[in-house]
Amino acid sequence: MISQKAKYALKALIVLAKSEPDSVQMISEIAEVQRIPKKFLEQILLDLKHQGIVISRRGKAGGYLLLKKPEQITFGEILRIIDGPVAPLPCLSRIAYRRCVDCVSEEGCEVRRVFAKVAEATRDILDRTTLADCLDATVEKMVSSITA
C-alpha cells in the first residue's frame, strides 16, 4: 500500500501538470478540487519543493507550479520522496539498502529472490510512467506498451 500522503502528492502534481504551463495554482484551490486537507497539502508541496519537483511563488497571487516538465517527473520519483524506498524488502532497496539482520545468506534467501522480481516489475512501471502519461487518453497505450 502506498500512503495517503503519496496519493495526495501525485494527485496534486497531476493538477499542476494539467494546468497551463507557467501558471501558478494555489494550495487552497488544489486542496478543494482534490479533496485534500489543506494544511496537509501544504506540507506535501513543501516537501516536493525541497526536492526540486515544484517551485512556489509567495505572497498574493502566489501558488505552485512544476519545476520540470511533466514528461520528466516519474511516479517512482515522487513515491521515493514521500514514502521512501519502493522496494518490498530493505535488502532490495537501491536508495536505502539495508541488510536483513535475520538473514543468514543474502544470496541463498528464497524470499529475497522472489521479491526481487516483484521489485523489478514494479520499478518497470513506476520509473517509466510520468505525469505526462496522465494528461490524456494516451495513457492506456503508454502503459500497455510498457507491460507488453
Next chain:
Amino acid sequence: MISQKAKYALKALIVLAKSEPDSVQMISEIAEVQRIPKKFLEQILLDLKHQGIVISRRGKAGGYLLLKKPEQITFGEILRIIDGPVAPLPCLSRIAYRRCVDCVSEEGCEVRRVFAKVAEATRDILDRTTLADCLDATVEKMVSSITA
C-alpha cells in the same frame, strides 16, 4: 514494503516445505535456524494454522507441518493472511475493496489507473510463485518463465 512478520512467515513455511513430508518441525527449531524470535513465531504459525496453511501436533515430539503441498501454497496467499491486501491502493484490492473517500471519480482517477498496472504485475508474480519454487535451483527458470 512487506512486514517483518510476513517475511518470517514465508521463511518458516519454506523450512517446512524443505523438510521431509509429514515430519513435524518444532517452533524452537525453526526459530533458531531462521533467527526468528520464538514467541513471535508462535503467533505467526498459529495464524497460519487458523487459515489452514499448516497443522500442528501438540505435546512432546510435537511441531508443525504443511497442510497442503508446497505447490499449492502461493506467496500471495501467505502475504494476504499476514499483511492483508496486496494492492497498492484500497480501491484496487480484491479481498478488501474500499472506495477512496477523496476520489471524485474512480474511473477518471489517473493514480488508480497507473497503480492498477502495478497491482497486476505484482499479483502475476506473487500468485503464481509457490513454496515449491523455493525448493531447488529451478527457481530461476520458474520465475523467469512467468515474467517472460
Next chain:
DNA sequence: TTAAACTCTATCTTTCCGATAGAGTTATTC
C-alpha cells in the same frame, strides 16, 4: 499597509508493528 498567499515547526491522536509475558492445554515418556 493590508490582505492573501506560502513557510516552518510543533504537536496531537490513532493505529500498527514487532515483540514479550505468562497462564493454560495436550501428549509423550519413564
Next chain:
DNA sequence: GAATAACTCTATCGGAAAGATAGAGTTTAA
C-alpha cells in the same frame, strides 16, 4: 501417574509512523 516438552491463547507494551491540525512567521501584490 508425574514430569516434561511441546503447542495455545490472550493480553500487553514500547516505539514508530501515519494522518492531520495549529499557529506564528514571512513575503508579495495591490
